[in-house]
Amino acid sequence: MDGIYLDHSATTPVRSEVVEAMLPLYGTSFGNPSSIHYYGQQAKAALDKSRDIVAESIGGEPSEITFTGSGTEADNLAIVGAILASPPSRRHIITTAVEHDAVRKTVAYLSELGCRVTVLPVDIDGIVTAQEVEDAIREDTLLISVMHGNNEVGTIEPIGAISKVGHRHGVLIHTDAVQTFGQLSVDVNELDVDLLTLSAHKIYGPKGVGALYVRRGTPILPEILGGGQERGRRSGTENVAGIVGFAAAVSLMLPERAQMAARMTDMRDRFIARVIESIPASFLNGPTGERRLPNNINFSFENIEGEALLLNLDIAGIYASSGSACSSGSIEPSHVLIAMGIETSKNRGAIRLTLGRETTEAQLDSAFNVLKETTTRLRSMSAHSFR
């Protein structure tokens, strides 16, 4: 690849083995899994096998997996689906101020439609505690939705502890594990969750495929109605090729996940230490050590516009990101950094570098050199214009 791709939390390159696994589904194995005949059975077998693989990878049962058209759709289905299945007297949702927009905007929408919502604040590292969640639980609380790993600053939330208090009060637990799945062990029983979101394209699979884990017995109603696919939870002919690609990506990822995470953690910490040591007025956003996703680096540079920095890095062939990949392409202040109490001047200068399985020490050396050179140059230019 030309340049250095350091935006793996936005998306990952599709592995060649994944493409290989998907191709037959676009060729001779084109059947509709709902058809009775040979072609249908073939597609159904591929779908079933994929469901088994995804279910097993998180310690769930195949019947507890609903394939969706994205991680976003899985988040929507978890939250809206639980609300649709609830009595009006139970429509209180607890969430945090640092959720992905797929949760944040969905909860805000439900709030406009009459649901009651508590958005919990976080500390300077982006963490919400189980105690804070418990304090917010009320008589009418139906659902707690807290992400497992934060896509902007890498914070890993204490989901196990949150589930424990939630369940003690008979409240459903949803977590968005899109960012953690490729880096940490994600087990629905260890995390003790009722609903859990995954997305294929963050683990070297195809875009446009997600999954929602729904623990058996969890009351949830569909948002998309039609032919009754996915046990009636999500109608529409399944994206068989995408789902097969998702399962292939899972199978490839599992045996290497722990080793990859350890390698990325080392590279991450060396890079962070280097920046802090040699670029003046640089600030790490988010936690350090085990509370941080192995692949996440997020820095603010005082008196530097994040957008200018990113454009200059892009020209130099370093592909990074502002904290959030916004569809508009323009950078708005990050709701995550605002929630963490990061002041506006630093918020505007934040950039995120997220490592992947092919990231090398040599690439990070180059990225560091470009970053140092660029921050120095941008600062000298702005000092100039003030004279």
Ligand SMILES: *Cc1c(COP(=O)(O)O)cnc(C)c1O
């Ligand atoms: C990328 C992402 C999503 C959305 O997944 P899509 O498949 O792109 O819709 C949701 N949550 C988190 C934390 C993400 O990083």
